[in-house]
Amino acid sequence: MxxxxxxxxxxxxxxxxAEFKQHGFLKASMRQIAEAAGMxxxxxxxxxxxKEDLFGELLQPVYEELTMAMGTIKQEIDGSLCVEVKDHxxxxxxIDATLIRLFxxxxxxxxxxxxxxxxxxxxxVKGDLVTLVNQIMLDVYGTMSEVPGMLSPREQASxxxxxxxxxxxxxxxxxxxxxxxMIKMLVDELLFMYSVGIGEKMRLRHx
Amino acid sequence: MxxxxxxxxxxxxxxxxAEFKQHGFLKASMRQIAEAAGMxxxxxxxxxxxKEDLFGELLQPVYEELTMAMGTIKQEIDGSLCVEVKDHxxxxxxIDATLIRLFxxxxxxxxxxxxxxxxxxxxxVKGDLVTLVNQIMLDVYGTMSEVPGMLSPREQASxxxxxxxxxxxxxxxxxxxxxxxMIKMLVDELLFMYSVGIGEKMRLRHx
Amino acid sequence: MxxxxxxxxxxxxxxxxAEFKQHGFLKASMRQIAEAAGMxxxxxxxxxxxKEDLFGELLQPVYEELTMAMGTIKQEIDGSLCVEVKDHxxxxxxIDATLIRLFxxxxxxxxxxxxxxxxxxxxxVKGDLVTLVNQIMLDVYGTMSEVPGMLSPREQASxxxxxxxxxxxxxxxxxxxxxxxMIKMLVDELLFMYSVGIGEKMRLRHx
Amino acid sequence: MxxxxxxxxxxxxxxxxAEFKQHGFLKASMRQIAEAAGMxxxxxxxxxxxKEDLFGELLQPVYEELTMAMGTIKQEIDGSLCVEVKDHxxxxxxIDATLIRLFxxxxxxxxxxxxxxxxxxxxxVKGDLVTLVNQIMLDVYGTMSEVPGMLSPREQASxxxxxxxxxxxxxxxxxxxxxxxMIKMLVDELLFMYSVGIGEKMRLRHx
DNA sequence: GATGAATGAGGGTTCATTCAT
DNA sequence: TATGAATGAACCCTCATTCAT
Numbered sequence: 001m002x003x004x005x006x007x008x009x010x011x012x013x014x015x016x017x018a019e020f021k022q023h024g025f026l027k028a029s030m031r032q033i034a035e036a037a038g039m040x041x042x043x044x045x046x047x048x049x050x051k052e053d054l055f056g057e058l059l060q061p062v063y064e065e066l067t068m069a070m071g072t073i074k075q076e077i078d079g080s081l082c083v084e085v086k087d088h089x090x091x092x093x094x095i096d097a098t099l100i101r102l103f104x105x106x107x108x109x110x111x112x113x114x115x116x117x118x119x120x121x122x123x124x125v126k127g128d129l130v131t132l133v134n135q136i137m138l139d140v141y142g143t144m145s146e147v148p149g150m151l152s153p154r155e156q157a158s159x160x161x162x163x164x165x166x167x168x169x170x171x172x173x174x175x176x177x178x179x180x181x182m183i184k185m186l187v188d189e190l191l192f193m194y195s196v197g198i199g200e201k202m203r204l205r206h207x
Numbered sequence: 208m209x210x211x212x213x214x215x216x217x218x219x220x221x222x223x224x225a226e227f228k229q230h231g232f233l234k235a236s237m238r239q240i241a242e243a244a245g246m247x248x249x250x251x252x253x254x255x256x257x258k259e260d261l262f263g264e265l266l267q268p269v270y271e272e273l274t275m276a277m278g279t280i281k282q283e284i285d286g287s288l289c290v291e292v293k294d295h296x297x298x299x300x301x302i303d304a305t306l307i308r309l310f311x312x313x314x315x316x317x318x319x320x321x322x323x324x325x326x327x328x329x330x331x332v333k334g335d336l337v338t339l340v341n342q343i344m345l346d347v348y349g350t351m352s353e354v355p356g357m358l359s360p361r362e363q364a365s366x367x368x369x370x371x372x373x374x375x376x377x378x379x380x381x382x383x384x385x386x387x388x389m390i391k392m393l394v395d396e397l398l399f400m401y402s403v404g405i406g407e408k409m410r411l412r413h414x
Numbered sequence: 415m416x417x418x419x420x421x422x423x424x425x426x427x428x429x430x431x432a433e434f435k436q437h438g439f440l441k442a443s444m445r446q447i448a449e450a451a452g453m454x455x456x457x458x459x460x461x462x463x464x465k466e467d468l469f470g471e472l473l474q475p476v477y478e479e480l481t482m483a484m485g486t487i488k489q490e491i492d493g494s495l496c497v498e499v500k501d502h503x504x505x506x507x508x509i510d511a512t513l514i515r516l517f518x519x520x521x522x523x524x525x526x527x528x529x530x531x532x533x534x535x536x537x538x539v540k541g542d543l544v545t546l547v548n549q550i551m552l553d554v555y556g557t558m559s560e561v562p563g564m565l566s567p568r569e570q571a572s573x574x575x576x577x578x579x580x581x582x583x584x585x586x587x588x589x590x591x592x593x594x595x596m597i598k599m600l601v602d603e604l605l606f607m608y609s610v611g612i613g614e615k616m617r618l619r620h621x
Numbered sequence: 622m623x624x625x626x627x628x629x630x631x632x633x634x635x636x637x638x639a640e641f642k643q644h645g646f647l648k649a650s651m652r653q654i655a656e657a658a659g660m661x662x663x664x665x666x667x668x669x670x671x672k673e674d675l676f677g678e679l680l681q682p683v684y685e686e687l688t689m690a691m692g693t694i695k696q697e698i699d700g701s702l703c704v705e706v707k708d709h710x711x712x713x714x715x716i717d718a719t720l721i722r723l724f725x726x727x728x729x730x731x732x733x734x735x736x737x738x739x740x741x742x743x744x745x746v747k748g749d750l751v752t753l754v755n756q757i758m759l760d761v762y763g764t765m766s767e768v769p770g771m772l773s774p775r776e777q778a779s780x781x782x783x784x785x786x787x788x789x790x791x792x793x794x795x796x797x798x799x800x801x802x803m804i805k806m807l808v809d810e811l812l813f814m815y816s817v818g819i820g821e822k823m824r825l826r827h828x
Numbered sequence: 829g830a831t832g833a834a835t836g837a838g839g840g841t842t843c844a845t846t847c848a849t
Numbered sequence: 850t851a852t853g854a855a856t857g858a859a860c861c862c863t864c865a866t867t868c869a870t
Contacts, residue, residue, distance in 0.1 A: 165376035579790035
């Protein structure tokens with residue numbers, strides 16, 4: 001018994017991470033994980049109560065950091081009055097930076113958390129991020145609207161769309177790329193497109 | 208109570224559509240569909256040969272229309288020389304228009320086809336659309352590049368990202384909205400943002 | 415309602431015969447039969463109580479004729495004392511003739527009865543025929559044995575083998591040939607081989 | 622009560638062998654096998670990938686030996702010119718000896734392989750054997766024919782019949798007897814009858 | 829007399845999970 | 850601590866049979 005408990009646990013996590021990344025939560029197989037970890041399925045249950053539990057333990061740290069960062073940003077948003085466009089962009093960039101930092105630290109976990117958690121308790125994380133970005137967007141639109149603070153349903157839907165597509169796009173970039181620098185570059189470019197586009201759009205509307 | 212065959216078939220389709228929309232092809236359960244349609248599972252097989260067949264019968268029309276439209280657009284792209292930026296946008300708008308028209312006719316089906324068809328024979332549809340858009344993007348980038356026709360790996364990755372995120376975003380809009388006019392508006396806005404953004408970006412790079 | 419009941423019944427029988435011939439009792443499908451008969455499965459059950467019943471009604475006549483002929487032959491065997499070899503052969507030829515006559519009248523039914531009735535109540539028919547032929551063989555062997563009437567286990571097993579293989583071979587010929595004359599020829603040839611062979615064998619043993 | 626893996630596997634094989642012997646491949650039920658082996662169906666799949674796999678693992682050794690022996694015999698046949706009748710008989714006896722040896726080692730398996738493999742990948746084995754014997758028979762008939770090498774359709778059908786009935790008869794003997802010595806005796810007797818019979822038949826035809 | 833929709837029990841198979849060892 | 854055999858519920862699917870119409 002020279003294998004310490006922690007070492008075993010780590011090997012399970014490593015195997016599970018790979019399996020979840022490849023097949024997502026729902027289609028991941030406990031047997032595969034056990035095999036890859038060099039043990040039998042039953043033993044996993046000495047370390048984790050269930051598939052959900054194992055999944056949770058892997059993603060919990062990333063999830064918490066993400067939640068915390070989102071909480072901070074949310075507070076800043078709620079606390080700031082008379083925000084300007086570039087401030088909004090700065091919020092976006094904060095989110096962006098958070099995601100990229102998390103990605104650099106835990107690329108696989110973040111990828112799984114955002115893109116492969118269907119069927120688990122984390123399935124809503126992406127939606128939460130969207131909601132946050134949406135809040136920013138509503139402010140942006142609110143500032144630029146003819147009647148500040150009063151958004152038409154169309155404008156609300158538009159803001160929601162922008163929030164969703166930005167988040168979805170960032171998730172996609174995380175999903176389809178492995179290299180951290182490449183991801184940073186692509187996300188930057190994405191935000192650049194959105195921002196300049198949004199700026200142009202707004203300018204055109206008011207002239 | 209003798210129910211007419213068509214009525215039963217329709218009730219199966221309704222139930223199946225709902226089940227597929229909620230769980231996707233892979234996780235949809237024939238038992239659930241049967242229950243929702245008010246019958247036993249075996250009876251479904253009087254109307255449809257298999258789960259795949261049921262899935263196919265629901266999506267086939269939308270799939271064919273989409274494929275046909277994509278084929279036409281592809282031919283136009285391949286056939287046109289010395290394309291200009293606005294032409295590229297017109298291609299995008301054609302794709303956009305196709306999707307929106309299909310969505311007006313069969314919103315749920317298109318949604319399932321693009322977002323929930325994993326595990327079925329239609330699993331590649333979204334990827335095909337991305338590939339098509341990517342082809343357009345490569346032309347756009349190629350035209351604007353300093354050395355026309357020669358794209359750096361970064362530029363290629365960027366084009367690929369734009370293609371993917373545009374398609375993903377359109378899918379998302381289709382997924383999260385029910386009203387056809389709203390969808391049209393949001394997709395227009397999305398493309399507007401992307402195009403003006405891309406234009407700005409390119410202009411800035413060359414000055 | 416211009417289709418008389420009998421006509422419908424006959425069309426069911428025709429379809430059933432074909433299906434049973436092709437797939438045997440066990441794998442025959444009531445749906446297929448109904449379809450081939452131009453009706454729905456349920457209707458068959460107005461004419462026949464079950465698959466077994468339908469099967470039985472098709473084979474009953476042939477079965478009865480066969481049973482009757484076998485009974486007659488059995489009586490002759492039991493009634494004749496001090497039978498000679500050629501008489502035994504005549505019994506074999508009677509069986510042979512019976513089968514061939516039945517085949518000429520009802521080739522498909524006999525084929526099904528003997529070769530494709532597994533799973534039905536007729537599954538034992540071939541065995542019954544074997545038992546009859548075996549009885550003849552036991553007499554043949556008994557007559558030729560050194561101690562008439564007393565057969566060693568080996569001789570009993572041998573007789574049993576000959577009975578089985580003859581019947582099995584005849585069934586095989588029925589199974590693999592369609593033409594009545596060809597069948598007669600082949601069965602004759604088979605019996606000729608067996609009889610001459612048996613005769614030789616016996617002669618050699620006693621010299 | 623932890624049972625050793627091999628013991629369980631063996632109990633599955635035992636149960637499966639009995640089930641396949643009783644119902645054949647197609648109608649054998651995995652649930653029945655599981656019950657007979659004292660477990661639930663799912664557990665069988667820890668030991669065998671599928672019904673086909675289980676079937677194959679039971680029959681593979683016998684199948685391979687049979688195939689190898691048939692290959693050898695076929696080569697000898699193809700390689701020998703101007704064969705005589707007694708040589709043909711020697712080929713038959715080789716086949717005979719092979720089957721009997723295999724039967725001594727694996728009676729049930731051989732029985733299943735030859736008689737109960739419909740629906741599996743082994744379904745053609747008996748037919749292959751018949752084809753091989755037929756090849757021998759065609760040579761026999763060819764040698765004895767008035768115009769050597771030219772067989773009338775009747776003669777061809779006759780040869781085919783002899784080949785089929787011999788193989789069918791040997792299978793039957795294997796099927797209905799358990800004792801190896803008894804089987805050997807019966808098959809010898811069968812071939813003896815056939816050969817002497819064939820010889821007589823030919824002699825009579827030419828005088 | 830005929831329909832055909834519907835059932836229910838069974839088919840092979842998968843897999844997260846449990847537990848005696 | 851670790852095993853891995855075993856379970857049980859679920860999966861998709863088939864088919865003889867029934868019965869309201």
